[in-house]
Amino acid sequence: MKIVVKVEIETLFDESGSVCSDKMEHLAMICANLQNSGARVLIVSSGAIALGAARLGLNSVPEGITAKQAAAAVGQAELIITYQEHFDNFDQTVAQVLLTKDVTDNPVRNINAKNTLINLMDKGIIPLINENDSVSTSDIIMNDNYPLVLIVTSLTDADMVVVNTFNTDRFILLFKDSSYSREATAEELLDITGNLKNGSFHLKQDIKGFPDYTGFN
Amino acid sequence: MAEITEIPNTIDIIENSRMESWKQLKNCSRIVVKVGTSTLSYPNGRLNYQRLVKLAEAMAGIQKSGRKTILVSSGAIAVGAGRLGLGSRPSSLADKQALAAIGQVELIRLYQKFFGSRNQQVAQVLLTKDIVTNQERRINATNTLNELLSMDIIPIINENDTVATDEIEFGDNDTLSAYVATLVNADLLVLLSDIDGLFSADPRKNPDARIIPEVTEITAELEKSATDTGSGFGTGGMSTKIAASVICRDARIRVVITNGSNPEILWNILHGQESGTLFSWKK
Numbered sequence: 001m002k003i004v005v006k007v008e009i010e011t012l013f014d015e016s017g018s019v020c021s022d023k024m025e026h027l028a029m030i031c032a033n034l035q036n037s038g039a040r041v042l043i044v045s046s047g048a049i050a051l052g053a054a055r056l057g058l059n060s061v062p063e064g065i066t067a068k069q070a071a072a073a074v075g076q077a078e079l080i081i082t083y084q085e086h087f088d089n090f091d092q093t094v095a096q097v098l099l100t101k102d103v104t105d106n107p108v109r110n111i112n113a114k115n116t117l118i119n120l121m122d123k124g125i126i127p128l129i130n131e132n133d134s135v136s137t138s139d140i141i142m143n144d145n146y147p148l149v150l151i152v153t154s155l156t157d158a159d160m161v162v163v164n165t166f167n168t169d170r171f172i173l174l175f176k177d178s179s180y181s182r183e184a185t186a187e188e189l190l191d192i193t194g195n196l197k198n199g200s201f202h203l204k205q206d207i208k209g210f211p212d213y214t215g216f217n
Numbered sequence: 218m219a220e221i222t223e224i225p226n227t228i229d230i231i232e233n234s235r236m237e238s239w240k241q242l243k244n245c246s247r248i249v250v251k252v253g254t255s256t257l258s259y260p261n262g263r264l265n266y267q268r269l270v271k272l273a274e275a276m277a278g279i280q281k282s283g284r285k286t287i288l289v290s291s292g293a294i295a296v297g298a299g300r301l302g303l304g305s306r307p308s309s310l311a312d313k314q315a316l317a318a319i320g321q322v323e324l325i326r327l328y329q330k331f332f333g334s335r336n337q338q339v340a341q342v343l344l345t346k347d348i349v350t351n352q353e354r355r356i357n358a359t360n361t362l363n364e365l366l367s368m369d370i371i372p373i374i375n376e377n378d379t380v381a382t383d384e385i386e387f388g389d390n391d392t393l394s395a396y397v398a399t400l401v402n403a404d405l406l407v408l409l410s411d412i413d414g415l416f417s418a419d420p421r422k423n424p425d426a427r428i429i430p431e432v433t434e435i436t437a438e439l440e441k442s443a444t445d446t447g448s449g450f451g452t453g454g455m456s457t458k459i460a461a462s463v464i465c466r467d468a469r470i471r472v473v474i475t476n477g478s479n480p481e482i483l484w485n486i487l488h489g490q491e492s493g494t495l496f497s498w499k500k
Binding site: 052055056065066067069070073074076077078080081083084085093094095096097098099100103109112113115116119120123125127128132133134135136137 | 297300301310311312314315318319321322323325326329338339340341342343344345347348354357358360361364365368370372373377379380381
């Protein structure tokens with residue numbers, strides 16, 4: 001089972017605007033736990049520009065595309081380092097994959113990105129995916145990486161998208177080929193994926209409100 | 218008799234002209250430094266941390282002197298192989314890409330740590346050959362790099378291996394670093410290598426081989442004599458360095474090929490001391 005985890009910026013920061021280590025550690029624990037259960041996790045994380053701005057001592061995210069690109073180049077480095085340091089607590093290696101929108105229409109890029117992601121997952125490594133803001137501006141202009149989440153979901157044929165929002169204990173689960181979504185706590189999320197058999201959905205029926213997805217491969 | 222006295226005069230003139238070319242490097246203010254895997258790691262592929270520390274020390278110092286520097290660093294695949302405990306560089310493209318994605322995280326973490334302890338902020342910029350062929354990408358990359366330089370941040374550049382392929386991409390950071398130098402209008406590209414410079418013959422085979430201190434034009438003979446060398450983890454040889462020099466020649470950017478085993482050599486270069494081979498283009 002392949003799960004794309006979309007991490008919102010609110011998850012990573014505390015009220016003062018700096019990285020909240022407790023939240024990061026909790027998120028890393030949940031993702032490492034999902035990996036241990038046999039699922040494969042990919043992370044699409046926001047936060048590079050905000051982290052870059054914080055590292056540069058700015059009070060807020062800079063205006064202007066070029067200034068944001070520069071902040072992103074600083075912050076992306078900070079972001080992957082922060083993730084790896086927290087995942088190290090759970091003996092989990094992460095890898096950085098920076099994509100541009102041409103992965104959808106350039107066949108060579110498409111195959112390369114797909115192969116890299118699948119190869120990383122086969123090796124038990126969590127890909128940390130972001131848009132390559134230094135050469136591309138679409139995420140910066142849109143101010144959201146949902147399009148990237150959809151691209152990653154399609155590239156990897158992922159089964160589920162998990163949106164981590166507000167805090168590290170609230171998740172929105174979106175299922176492939178289904179308009180069905182639900183909210184779950186971290187415990188429920190792990191319970192759901194921990195009860196999967198042979199890569200298909202075979203869910204504990206006692207999870208309230210959760211549909212029977214057996215037969216879904 | 219006249220002929221005999223002319224010879225030392227000619228040599229003196231060449232010597233003086235060469236020393237003058239090296240001395241002019243004192244004035245360089247925008248410097249791209251490229252460091253290869255073989256310089257950053259041991260022959261077994263494991264990282265030489267001390268080398269990274271020395272490189273950060275030298276570059277942070279040069280930045281503090283008021284010059285702007287950019288680092289183009291290889292090594293992600295070797296670091297990734299080390300993290301996974303692999304003994305040799307993988308042969309398949311897919312494995313190289315996966316290891317690059319893993320190793321880049323660790324590599325940038327180490328650079329941020331070593332530069333950070335010298336109060337020097339760094340940023341990560343991953344590029345593909347799009348910067349040559351795609352105008353929008355080139356403009357974006359140029360803007361990002363110039364903005365970082367104006368903010369006194371050292372960009373650390375690598376090829377974006379996870380989406381690149383052998384056929385359509387740079388494949389080696391010598392060529393990438395030359396294009397980066399043209400993007401930011403650098404006045405000097407320094408290629409830190411595991412050899413001392415460009416030799417008159419293969420130094421492993423010919424004991425009379427000596428370093429050519431200055432090259433002012435790239436002849437067909439020179440291109441032909443540049444044979445590929447390299448250890449198990451590096452990809453570049455002299456031929457990619459010559460190719461990089463050709464790109465820089467067209468943009469009138471000087472190139473130095475030198476031994477990176479002691480990164481303090483960057484200071485020697487900027488002090489105008491002869492240190493390897495200088496490609497200086499005549500107007």
